[in-house]
Amino acid sequence: MSLFQVVPDHSQVNKQEIILSIRDLSVEYQTRRGVLSAIDTLSLDLYKGEVLGLVGESGSGKSTLGKAIMRMIPSPGRITKGQLIFKNQDLMAYDENQMRDVRGKQISMIFQDPMTSLNPVQRIDNHIIEAIRVHEPNISKDEALSRSESLMERLGIGRRRLKEYPHQLSGGMRQRVMIGLALALKANIIIADEATTSLDVIVEAQFLDLLRELKDEFGLTILLVTHNIGIVAELADRVAVMYAGRLAEVANVDELFHNPKHPYTQGLLRSVPNIAMDSQDLYRMDGTPPNLVMPPSGCRFHPRCPHVMDICHQKQPWLVRVDEIGEGDEQVGGYDKHLASCWLHQEYQGATQARRY
């Protein structure tokens, strides 16, 4: 399966140092029809210097996870349990003021639509000055500006452009401004939430190139939230696949694309159109993503799964290691480990017949 040209670059990744550890995180939304479980007991580690692609369909909870890391879940949603361990501290224990120091300065976020992510009545330089001065109130406006000028130059935003308003800039430029805002504060982690979705393909390619360069230059750790498998193949070191608020599979990008273990990942990869492929061959996954107010019992993917078994209706599978070293080993974590949560790949009690393919 060589649909994608995968060029992972592990040179910058520190496989030992976990910069952010999400542990048993649950996010729920109080809705009129009941409690919507947007993220259910999710654990994921982010290693320093890596690009982790977070993929899934719309409504799988991937954007919610990005917001949850910033503790910016909009009401009526809230984080009901879990920990966010960042630099040995639990962000969940932080108060709003401490959290504000983290936002932007430690963890930064780039949003989907650069057209609407900048305040239309503020000039670009005012955005930069504000961002810097929020975190370093003693710096003068001129100082803040002169500090960011070379950075913006590096991003291809000339000095004159800084005096302009957002609507005078192109989409690609605005997205570069957003990156600049993140870099100006020297954030360690950048959460890119569908950051290229609204850009056209050429600008998108340029933007991805830039992101790759910046990652090495600034030693960034990037959480790339996207539904675009192609972007993940191009930029990510590792991939986490989300389905209905849970992780389906986590693996490094090579492994995931060539040896997907979870039926959902398999379907997802087969449903990506390819130019060399006859359009008849394009796989279409049956069914729709589940209603998360009343999620399916057991494995949330079971109503759509081609390999569904009895146990899938009853019990939720754990995220376990599925690579050669120890199949069925109930251990989460490790940079190079291939993890999946599927009954096809783990021991379970009470099952007498497991269909294997």
Add this chain to the structure above:
Amino acid sequence: MELTFGTICGGGLLIIGLFLLYAILTGSRSLRNYVITRLLLVVPMIWVLVTLVFVMMRILPGDPISTRLKPGTDQATLERLRERAGLDRPIHEQYWDYLTDIVRGDLGVSNNVELDRPVTEIIGRRFPATIELVIPSIILMLLFGISSGALSANRHKSTMDYAFRITSVIAYAVPIFWLGLMLQIVFAREFNILPVAQRINPGYVNEFEHRTNFYLIDTLLAGHWKAFGDVLKHLILPTITLTVALVGVFIRLTRSNMVEILQEDYVTASRARGVPERKVVYFHALRNSFIPIMTLIGLQVAVLLAGAVLTETTFSWDGLGKLLRDGIALRDYPVVQGAVVVFAITVGVMSTLTDILYAFIDPRIRF
């Protein structure tokens, strides 16, 4: 230069004129065209209005002479008085004279014997009273309307939000004259802490020079502190009445705009950069919700002046609104026409002004 109503008006118009000139000279070509077109449009607007008023006043039964004299006055006297006022001439002649007079800046002489003064002079005396009532009302209305709208939006769906929303609907629905009467009953009659009506205690009227006819300014210039305090006291109830009548729309508009803007991506983005919540709400969001509020201010000037007519009538406030109302009752053609012209110019200039300010607040707007 002596400080009079004339010089104040002239100064105000000069500032507005300089601002418009600035907009014309520095603005883009399209802004320039827009400003010039808007200003030129004020002329036909006033023409249509004065024509309408001219026709309507003459459609109303009765004329200035018969409404003033006792029933049963003999026909000959009526005819003689009509002739003296020029009311016996063909209507198209009267209309033509009226228009040419306006162009020359002559608004005629009141038909009312008690007034019997040139309309321009009467307006010079009455318009300051209206301005003195309207400006504090606008300030209060904006302060209260925008702040409570913003608060309401910030605490979206809270008890306070509902309270403000209900208050705004009630404020919007309450008739001005009824509210005025209620305030008079409560504060003037029951508690007896504020004066019932009028601009000033009649005892003070002759104790200072009426240079500008803004009593607040005149009493200050004369250094008559007691009279100044008295004028302030007289201002309270009418100002509240006029403010309440208009504040509802502003609360609602600010609230709905803010609720929408607080969900915009750039608000989320600035939160994600660690910008404090207060700054997010009251700087980023509020400034952006000013844009539609600006438009509304321009539109509400007309409503405000209409409200001033009712407020002034309720509180026997000797302003232009009451003059207009009394003029209609007495079929005092020149006075009504004159007052309408002044109102029309005010509305025309103010709405042009707000439209141009709009372009200054929002860099995206290009005319």
